[in-house]
Every structure is written in structure tokens, then in C-alpha cells.
Amino acid sequence: MSHTKEIESVCTYCGVGCDIVAQVDESCNTVLKIGADKDGYVSQGKLCVKGKYGFDFLHDDARLKAPRIARRFLERNPRIARELEGRLRPLDGAWFETDLSAAVKAAALKLKEITAQYGQESFCAVGGARSNCESAYLLQKFTRQVMGSPHIDCCARVCHAPSLRGMRETIGEGAATNPYNDIYEAEFILIIGSNTTEAHPIVANRIIDAARLHDNVAVIDVREIKMMKYAKHKAVIPFEANLLVLNMMARVILEEELYNEKFVKNRTTGFEAYREAILNDPYADPLFFKQIPGYEYLATKIPVIAREYALKKSMIFWGLGVTEHIDGSYAVMAITHLALLTGNIGKSGAGLMPLRGQNNVQGACDMGCLPYYAPDYQKPEKIGMMTPQLIEGMLDGKIKALLNMGEDIAHIHPNQNKIDKALEKLEFLMVQELFMTEIAQKADIVIGVKSAYEKEGVYVNAMRRLHLSQPLTHSDLPDDWEVLQRLANALEGGFAYESGEAVWNEVREVANRRFSGASYLRLRRHRKRGLQWPVYIEDTPVLHLLDFRTEDGLGRYSYHQYELRGQVKELVEKGEIGSGFYLTTGRALPHYNNAAQTQCSQKLNRRYDEEVLLASEADRARLPESEYVVLQSRYGRSAPLRVKFTEKMRPGTLFTTFHHAQSRINYLFGDESDALVKTAAFKSVHVEVLPA
DSSP, X not given: OOOEEEEEEEOSSSTTOOEEEEEEETTTTEEEEEEEOTXXXXXXXXOOHHHHHTTGGGGOTTSOOSOEEEHHXXXXXXXXXXXXXXXXXXXSSSEEEOOHHHHHHHHHHHHHHHHHHHOGGGEEEEEOTTSOHHHHHHHHHIIIIISOOOOEEOGGGGXXXXXXXXXXXXXXXXXXXXXXXXXXXXXXXXXXXXXXHHHSHHHHHHHHHHHHHHOOEEEEESSOXXXXXXOSEEEEOOTTOHHHHHHHHHHHHHHTTOSOHHHHHHHEEOHHHHHHHHHTOGGGSGGGGGGSTTOTTHHHHHHHHHHHHHHSOEEEEEOHHHHSSTTHHHHHHHHHHHHHHHTOSSBTTBEEEEOOOSTTHHHHHHTTOBTTBBGXXXXXXXXXXXXXXXXXXXXXXXXXXXXXXXXXXXXXXXXXXXXXXXXXXXXXXXXXXXXXXXXXXXXXXXXXXXOGGGSOEEEEOTTSEEEEEOOSSOOXXXXXXXXXXXXXXXXXXOOOOSSHHHHHHHHHHHTHHHHTTOOHHHHHHTTTTOEESSOSSXXXXXXXXXXXXXXXXXXXXXXXXXXXXXHHHHHHHHSSOOSSEEEEEEOOTTOOTTOTTGGGOHHHHTXXXXXEEEEEGGGGGXXXXXXXXXXXXXXXXXXXXXXXXXXXXXXXXXXXXXXXXXXXXXXXXXXXXXXXXXXXXXXXXXXXXXXX
């Protein structure tokens, strides 16, 4: 006899952090249906298709149910193989299965051997943003305190590390300033570099509601996206032109004296030097676009957007279309400059909102899963290497061991040909995952762990809101933090946490400036609403009400001139795009990141079961006359991609997604990255289009 129960939790996908209600058949431990809480604070009673249908992975036959050890690893390590004698079960030609204790023992033996031979800093760890805060916290603690290595990083490296850097340099805090519902209080909304309806649809719902009521949205992107249908102002800009456009907006505000003089005087410093720099920058003049064929209209469109932003209570939303460039950090600084100039920060209905991609990337950064920040954004004892530097370290023999927790660096990172070579040079690779992803297939030891829907834990969404998940189904698999504790203790680390709550209580002490008042008790009580950090007695929906989080409490200007390059340079110097095309990448609504979970749902996968290449209708004659083509960059080749022609793309530009590993999209990108934090320049690469 079935017994259905409703369980409240939080969605496992993007950084929006929607509250969900699952109908669970407890008699067979199965999720039957997921919906939004009718009066949910974040979801507002709505979910995207991933939130609704993306739970089939829980019961998928491909889930990792027992730890695996690669045969090749045991052949190379006969001493470890002897230690595990009688505890290995043949699975196939490549793997043995074993129990958790044996897998941890093997890992500990190998890590001891490696650190004894090469030193503690030959070890590194990557991951954390797909698991809860408790596991992210223990990952960095294990790395720094048990292994004695400073080399810890997470997926912020390929997404919003530039947002953190740019915002901290200018306003002292690298997180969203306002809650989502401030969208309804804003008089004007600017979206730049975010395909919000596809990547963050529940936030997009709010923006669309506001646009329909007030006609108050401007959208800036390199192609015509769905959100532009609801926009008062839409601006399709050349590739790699974000900083160019943002500096132009600031120039208009300064020249026309639209800035908030009182706010600038009382709450910022360095204004005069900033003003002089921008007024003397030839690239900051909107008239510069008069010499860019196909984009001349931006010379008048940009000032219109700038004026409306300056004169109204405004919010700015941005995504990876801003951060995944060589000047991503500088572009974020330019965004914060706009807020500082106009006083559009530190109050309801006006502020800055970086739209985070993963369900706990904000939390992983808060926990210290970054090489240059300990928990609570404190300075670590030693600054470690960022992921691209770790890849170089693997190639030159300095990094010998990698613990990878829930981040598929063999799929979602750039220059995959290089990463493949780097991973081959490791002496030890351990992966904690749900499925045999690309990185898991390359591992020596793979340990299957609980998913977000099978455990309790804290997640921090894109607006700093903490939600405490609760399990929808029971699983005998360990949580990530439990694996880390076992491994730490096998290495004499002395971890003694009885529960995830015990880990979290330590977080509240170590990261007390943000989380001291956020007990499990309070988070359970406010499960639906959540709490926005910093949390003491009450939470903090709006940041910077009185002061910025800089040493003197003042906002700072940090001006950087646009660098003429890529498509803009080619159009200025030649008047047209010559051979080849400029490719950008992004997401499709049905899938999430590497699609490890979403491809298990037929309702999702059949909507988008292969990558599609979007090309301009005007370029039909320039492309091969075939349904499928191959993209070639100077770094690598893609698999065949189906072409779809559209009026939404500008001539000379292409777009595709990266969800399916077999498409090999990230083999096209190289080492070009943000100048300050090495986030890959995924939003622009020059490619040739070849017949498949």
C-alpha cells in the first residue's frame, strides 16, 4: 500500500534557489512529482521545467551505488592492491567495485605516498558548488588543514569569480545587494550578458511582470534573446564589447551631469580621478560606434539607456555574458561604477544582481572554496593556485594528486585537449560524483554520494539567501562531507562531526560575520522564506544601506580602458568580418551545466538532445550546404553540430550550448581568460566552419 507524503526542500539546479514541494511515495522511496510551493518566497508558486521534471536522476540505473577503483590504478600500485585483497568485486574490464572503507583506505595510502615524495602542495582539490555548504566547508578545511595545501578552488572559476573580484574592489562585498522581489520596486531594470529566460527563468518571470506593467527594461546582449521581446530598449552589441558599452554609459552620465552629486560626495572616493580618466578616453565616447558597420545605431541607443538608468531607481542584472571575457572583472567594476555614480545602491529597488549559475556557488565561495579566500572571505595563511594554474602545475609535474568533488573539469572547463593531457599526468585522481561523468571516467577512485535531494544541508542562492534542504528520498550513500571526514581521519585529521548540523555549527563560528545567527533551528523554522546573510538576530535583505564593506566604508572607482580587439577591431579596421566566425556559448532551458542530471529525464532530454548551432540567415551562403557542420578553432575541433539559421544572430556570429560532452564544444576554447582571476573567455572564440 502506497503512502504519499509532501516534503518541502530547495531545487538542486541553478542559483535562483527555488522552494519546491515533492510528492514522495514512502513505501517505495520514490519521488512521484515536484512542484513549487504555492506561496513560496522565491519560486512564487512557479518552477521551470528543470525544477518540475529534473528529478528522474534520483532513481536512474546509472547512479553510482558503490565506490569504484580503476584496474589500471591497482596495476600501478600493487602495494595498495594487496592491502585491498578480498575486498574488490570485478565490475567490468576497467573497474572494480568495493566498499567505502576500502576506497577511503586506498585513497589515504596513495595520498600519504604522494605527499611524502612530492610535498603537501602536490595535492589540490576542486569542487564544492554543487554540494551543500557543509561539504564545501569541509573540502577546503580538508585541503588546507589535513593535506596542508593551499590549492582549493571551485566552479566560480568558470563563472562569477570576476563578479566577486570586481565588486569587492569597488564596494567591498562580492554578492547581490538586494532580494529578487526588489524587481517590483525598481523603476528601471538593465540586463546585460544574461539570457535570463533560459538560465534563470524564475527571476525572468519577475522581470517580465515588471516589464508588462511599467515598460521599464533594457536588455544588452550579443544576440537577440527572448527577453528582448519584453524590453523597452534592446541593444545587440558586438562580441567582447561589454566594457566598451558600460564605460560609454558612465561617460554620458558624467558629461550630462546626471550623476548623484550628494551620493558621490558622501559615499565614494576617487571620483575626480575617475571622471578625468573616462572623459579623456576615446573609447568611452558613444560616437565611437559610428565607425562600426552594423552597429552604428548604438551611438544613440547607449545614451538613451544611460539616461534612463541614471534618472530612475534602477537595478542591474548580469550573467556569464559579462564575466566570461578577458576583461570580465573590469566590466563588473564598470557596472558598480554606474551604481556608485547614480546612487542606485544601498536601498530597496536599486542595486546589483550577479545571476549565479549553480545551486550553491555563492555558498561555496562563502565557505572558502577559493585559493585566495578562507571562510567568510578572510585571508588564508597561504594563497593557492587557481584552476588554470593547477592544470599548468599538473603538466609541469608540481601537482600530482587531485580530489574532485562534483565538478566535471573534463567537460565544463576550457581547452579540453590540454586538460586531458594534464589529467593523464596525475599520479592520483579521486572523484566524488552521482554518475560516471567525463572526469569520473578518468579517475582512479570514484565514490558515489548523495544528491541534493537525498540529504539535509544549507544552500546559499544568488541573492545570499540560505535555505535548509531536507531529503526527499532515503539513500544509503554518504554525503560528500562524510567521505571527506573518513578520508581526513584515515590521514589522522581528527574530524569528529556527528552530523551535518555539527559541521554547520562550526561554520557559524568560523564564518561568524555572515552566519552566526543562522542555526538549523531557525533555518528549519523559516525553511520556505530562508534567511539572507549576514544573519545575526535578523537577516539582511539589502546590503550597503549606510556604508560599503570597504575599510573606510566608501565606494571606490577603479577605471579601466577598453582594449580594442576581436570583432570590434576587425570591423573598425576592415569594415567587415573576414574569414571565419565569432562563436559564443550559453545554456538551453531544458538542461543544466554538464547535463549529468537533466539528461536522465526524458521530458527534458527530448526537448534538447543535441547541441544546435545558431547562425545568421545572412550567412547562409558562407556556410557549408549541409545539415551538420564542424567548428574548428586554433585549439581544437567540435563534433558535428546541426545548423539552424535565424534572424536573431548578427552576421559573422554563431551561438551554441555546451551541455552534451560528446559535442566537444569546450575543446574550441583556449587559455584566454580574465586578467585578474583567470575565468575562461567562453563568450568569444574565432572559429572556422567546416563540412561535417
